[in-house]
Amino acid sequence: MSPSTKKKRRPRGSGIKTGMSPGTMVFIGEQKQDRARIEVLAYSEATFDELHDIPVEQCRPFANAPGVSWINVNGIHDVGLIQALGSIFGLHPLTLEDLVNTGQRLKIEEFPSYTFIVLKMITFNETTQSIDVEHVSLILGERFVLSFQEDAGDVFGTVRERLRSAKGRLRSMKADYLAYSLMDAVVDHYFLAVERIGERIEDLDERSLIEPRPEDIGEIHRLKRVILMLRKAAWPLREEIGALEKSELAMVRPETRLFWRDLYDHTIQILEMADTYRDILGGMHDTFLSSMSNRMNEIMKVLTIIATIFIPLTFIAGVYGMNFVHMPELQWRWGYHIVWGIMLIVGCGLLAYFKRKKWL
Amino acid sequence: MSPSTKKKRRPRGSGIKTGMSPGTMVFIGEQKQDRARIEVLAYSEATFDELHDIPVEQCRPFANAPGVSWINVNGIHDVGLIQALGSIFGLHPLTLEDLVNTGQRLKIEEFPSYTFIVLKMITFNETTQSIDVEHVSLILGERFVLSFQEDAGDVFGTVRERLRSAKGRLRSMKADYLAYSLMDAVVDHYFLAVERIGERIEDLDERSLIEPRPEDIGEIHRLKRVILMLRKAAWPLREEIGALEKSELAMVRPETRLFWRDLYDHTIQILEMADTYRDILGGMHDTFLSSMSNRMNEIMKVLTIIATIFIPLTFIAGVYGMNFVHMPELQWRWGYHIVWGIMLIVGCGLLAYFKRKKWL
Amino acid sequence: MSPSTKKKRRPRGSGIKTGMSPGTMVFIGEQKQDRARIEVLAYSEATFDELHDIPVEQCRPFANAPGVSWINVNGIHDVGLIQALGSIFGLHPLTLEDLVNTGQRLKIEEFPSYTFIVLKMITFNETTQSIDVEHVSLILGERFVLSFQEDAGDVFGTVRERLRSAKGRLRSMKADYLAYSLMDAVVDHYFLAVERIGERIEDLDERSLIEPRPEDIGEIHRLKRVILMLRKAAWPLREEIGALEKSELAMVRPETRLFWRDLYDHTIQILEMADTYRDILGGMHDTFLSSMSNRMNEIMKVLTIIATIFIPLTFIAGVYGMNFVHMPELQWRWGYHIVWGIMLIVGCGLLAYFKRKKWL
């Protein structure tokens, strides 16, 4: 496994919670920044407010404010902060437990007053030529969206920009459209990642056809793993978005339905691209193996032919190297030359035979 | 990968749109002709009008004209033109976004006033012995069909001819039958392509049985890829046509239902032919590999046998090439002849043993 | 591919119809007899009439005659005749198009006044040890059954016999029971074919266990292809018959339902037999490959061992063949015998080592 797909020794997983009461909040993952920070963007068609690094208590008004509020938390390792936010926005203990578990798989769960969405945010890492995955959860309420991520840095920059500049329809829509926009941004980065991996694959395919190298097989395996990781993250995403499109919830408004359908279509396209690349990698794998085995066969064949031609000749030479007193040929005037002739005939005969059989 | 299946370095894909507002129109693909052109064929049972290379504004009357109007656009890279047409015919921004994205997968989407159909037009390219794919979208409205393609040149010539000459039932039917006719033309070319590929496969199968060549394996892989490409384009087509056949839309009239069913049957047949050819290629692949490995085994066997027979003989010769002072056999009158005799016996004995074991 | 599964260069397939108006009748296939002939068997419980080689117009009364009429057409290449029959019995243009297309896949389609059934009639060809396939279509109407085949010669002889002799319940039943009887006859020949192929497989299995031959692998592949052909024809047949059993049509009477269920059961049995034989062939394939590779390994092993034993001995002989002036051993009285002793010890030692390691 190349370093790019090798995970660091995982901090203890869900197993650490063995025997704990259900709904017990324990952060599972790796702490990525020192202090958790809360960021709020509250807006309506006409107004816009932005707050950074505020204390939890200052979030309380946004639970029932007019307009739409987006509360983003960077740093889910701060269990106390998450718990406080949870009690402000009425989150179920089981939701809180999953929010702080980076090992939680993707899912969508409906609770009476909100919809809980677990995502994986994917970005292509140019250094490792692999993908980085960050655990992100969304809480979609009637008038707010909460987002929780492991650390600062995300793919939502353009959403913030559109909110600030009031470009497009985002400011005039409700919380469900904000949630859609955030998921759309996540999905856009899946596209970017699958395209970057695809370029790597096509480069490798092109180069290894001209000049295959033994290390190519390792790279093919590595890329297959990356594609599989991406596919594994995209598959439940598709289910989630399909469920949102078809959901009967009051907070998913009919006017956003077309947008969810469009996003659903995007996730299918990502899966199809991933499948195409997986098939291409499969083909490259087969081609590589058969070209390797062809090479080895060719080597063995040529070498064995060389050996085979000289072995009978060496035998002939051995015969006339015997020391018998009575070996008439040895006295012949042209004996030596005749033997050379015989050896040439045998050698060329064997060569001709191999040629005719198309072994050369 | 042979040149015929190798795509040119793709222009940036959907990833380029990361962070853009949904419904933002950006042409994704390769511009194939300099200027987009609009072509209109408006008809009823009694009338027929044909317009070429007209400005967008001239299309407005056809949105509500009596009879049926077919507006065909060659060149979807002209985003402004598409946008203008979109506002005339009331197309949703998400539809416009997909219209100009050649990477968009096949799908069918119903909007309140029209049905949006994404197709891939396939033609067999004799030069590359592969298939060319062109992105085509259809908008089926109550009284019009819009078609959008990448450049001039398509498979709709015979439909135009039937419209002009009023042959068959086309002129007396509504817009849904026109859409059906266009898709039927597309499907007919899938048939042509699969048959041409099938001929290539059967030729290769026949020839490689008589005289297998190392490059055959590459050709088998190439044809497999072409078949898979075709299959990938035909599979969602089948879904689309099945959905149209069963659709409850007012614009899909009961009297065309039988035609959609017939077309659905055609796509199944294409898929079955593709599957049959894929299986045949799979069998050819196995046969080729085992014939290659048989050949190699036969070579190794014969060569090893030759070597094996002479190695003991060379040993015997070596023994009597030793220079010991006291080697009684060397003085024998018939020693040399006896050794020759022994060597003949050993050689023939080994040959006989190999024969009996059926190794020769 | 052995001659038995190799199709003759196909006459142009469905691709020839590219661009034609839907419902255009073009014969696709190979003309198998010179002239098409119509045969009519009209019967009721009490009456029976049989007509041979009559002109089309003479069929018109049978469209509404009391009792049941079976009109059989040998030779679907005669497009004019089929068209004329079609207009007498009210067949849809899309049905006519499929009737004359031997490439049409199996299907069942319900039209308001008749059910259209496409079949493949299979017979085992003893000469090629493969199966012959003939395109057959049935039209099941209220009071008539039309059957269309490529040429004279079919599997319906016993049905005709039962009609003539009034044996069994056939004469006293309606048209749907006639259609059932024809399909039952077709299915019976599937049984015959699968049993004959099964015998070939069991013979080959038995023989190749005793004495495997290189050509066996080709025969295994050939039989696999034949089984797959048969399976491909039986699979949709099962769907068809299942659909007929469950159909709500007036022309499929409740009293024949048990018979359709029985026939459905037969097709499942054929599929299960085909699957069993496919699995057996798969096992034979694996066994053959591993026995071939065992053989090759055994050869290589024995030969390599022979060579390996003599190579050190030849080295020893070579040492005492050197011409140094000062080589004390050469003068020894028993030097030659000692060397022989050493060589025997080395040779037997190696043999013993190989034996102990179980390489011999």
Place this chain on the structure above:
Amino acid sequence: MSPSTKKKRRPRGSGIKTGMSPGTMVFIGEQKQDRARIEVLAYSEATFDELHDIPVEQCRPFANAPGVSWINVNGIHDVGLIQALGSIFGLHPLTLEDLVNTGQRLKIEEFPSYTFIVLKMITFNETTQSIDVEHVSLILGERFVLSFQEDAGDVFGTVRERLRSAKGRLRSMKADYLAYSLMDAVVDHYFLAVERIGERIEDLDERSLIEPRPEDIGEIHRLKRVILMLRKAAWPLREEIGALEKSELAMVRPETRLFWRDLYDHTIQILEMADTYRDILGGMHDTFLSSMSNRMNEIMKVLTIIATIFIPLTFIAGVYGMNFVHMPELQWRWGYHIVWGIMLIVGCGLLAYFKRKKWL
């Protein structure tokens, strides 16, 4: 194929009935005993009657007797007897046809007055270490159960015993519980068979790990076939029993529903055990192949190394065996010893190189 799985040349199968009228009774199979015999056990909670080898006509009263009657027929080759019984108990001709066809697949069919169940009775044969299969059919009526088997000898001994001794609830229940008890006995023997095969597999696994033999691969294949045979018989059995559990028939009483569910659970367990053993055999197959190939590789490696070390040494000896007049080394006092030294250095050097590369 070892004798235990090799079927005897099958007597003609269903193909023999080609062209016969549906419902024609023809015994298909191998006659296993000379004369068919009828056995009747009639009982109620208080009464019990047992009759052996009675003529058919004597069965007529049991068709409507109070209590429950079990009529068992050993020897389905006696078509006349079956037909007579059929007319007494009102069996449909299609049922009779299937009763006497040992090639009939497992199925369950509901007729207005009875349920028809086709089974395979399986017993483990210690001699062939394989399973014996007997065709058994059950007819479950309101007040009777008919059972038909190929010959005397079955797995129903304990059911008879429980009937005679009035142990358990059997005597106090209706005909459906008798049918359940018979099928339970059949399923119990599936358990026995799968456990006996499992023991064989575990013994082989244990032994072949310590000392793999070439014939093991054949035994693995044979056991795989036996497991597949058993699985093929158990799969439709599960469907049958599931259908009976959920059936709406008057003759399947609510009070036996829990028993059918229990039996359904047993068949699932059998299938899971069969799947587990199939997986274990698959693993053994892979392990065996890789251990075989490891062995062969080790042989080839060691032998090639031996050869490779002596070939350069033989070359050196060959050099000093040349007869040139002017070869100064030959005159040297210590020439011979120096050459031996060189040969030792070369030989040990090669050995050390191989060691360092971990090839030894």
Place this chain on the structure above:
Amino acid sequence: MSPSTKKKRRPRGSGIKTGMSPGTMVFIGEQKQDRARIEVLAYSEATFDELHDIPVEQCRPFANAPGVSWINVNGIHDVGLIQALGSIFGLHPLTLEDLVNTGQRLKIEEFPSYTFIVLKMITFNETTQSIDVEHVSLILGERFVLSFQEDAGDVFGTVRERLRSAKGRLRSMKADYLAYSLMDAVVDHYFLAVERIGERIEDLDERSLIEPRPEDIGEIHRLKRVILMLRKAAWPLREEIGALEKSELAMVRPETRLFWRDLYDHTIQILEMADTYRDILGGMHDTFLSSMSNRMNEIMKVLTIIATIFIPLTFIAGVYGMNFVHMPELQWRWGYHIVWGIMLIVGCGLLAYFKRKKWL
């Protein structure tokens, strides 16, 4: 197979019960402790009672006591005790039969007065590096939960602790929440097991990349088997919990539904982790095999090249070792040196050729 996955020779399985009346209780398994013991924890929000090793009759009051009673039985080999408990709590004979059968597969069955749940309790065994499986059954009644296990020692310690200390919501909830808590404890240990196995896999992956050893393949196979065992136990668990979540039973209260959903999510996560590890093991297997085959190919190649270079040289030496009287080269002053030159040229030429061909 390493000792850790090898089961001890199983005591007779379900086959021992062949022919027994359904509902006959026979202990199937291995007796793990000498005497069965009953333990009771009875509680309500305000009260808590704990009894150990009491006689069966003392359990009778708990069948209808107010509050919730948990009766745990260690030692299901004591068939009499189980039967007595069964009659106190009204268990069906078929339930009792399955309770004492350790070979019983996981399932959930609803009876009128209770729900019967069969589980497998899994713990990771550090000594064998494998998993230990214990058969556990739960009976969920209106006011009680019965649990049956093979011997003392289980994963329910923390549940007992929470009951005693009245921590969390457990004491204030009904019997269904107790059943949920027990199953949650079981599932938590699945997490622990899959994480411990995952660590083994990652260690092996890391180490075998640096230095692959032949025994690694065995360890890969062993870990695959452990993962498959775990997966086989987790798959039906997921079905069970899903069925409980969706069940319409009065005893599964709406307020625990969210907890069942959470537990269902956990089992899916376990299955996904198991699948991920299975895929990783598959990849390791492929990588290992190809690295092994690469190694072998490299050895064969280098060795064959060495042999091939010296064989022509030995031939040359053999030629000048011939004893012909008339061999002019032998008299040449520089003959010996010329031959050495030729031999060097040939040797280096071959080396250069191999280099150029990239065989070295």
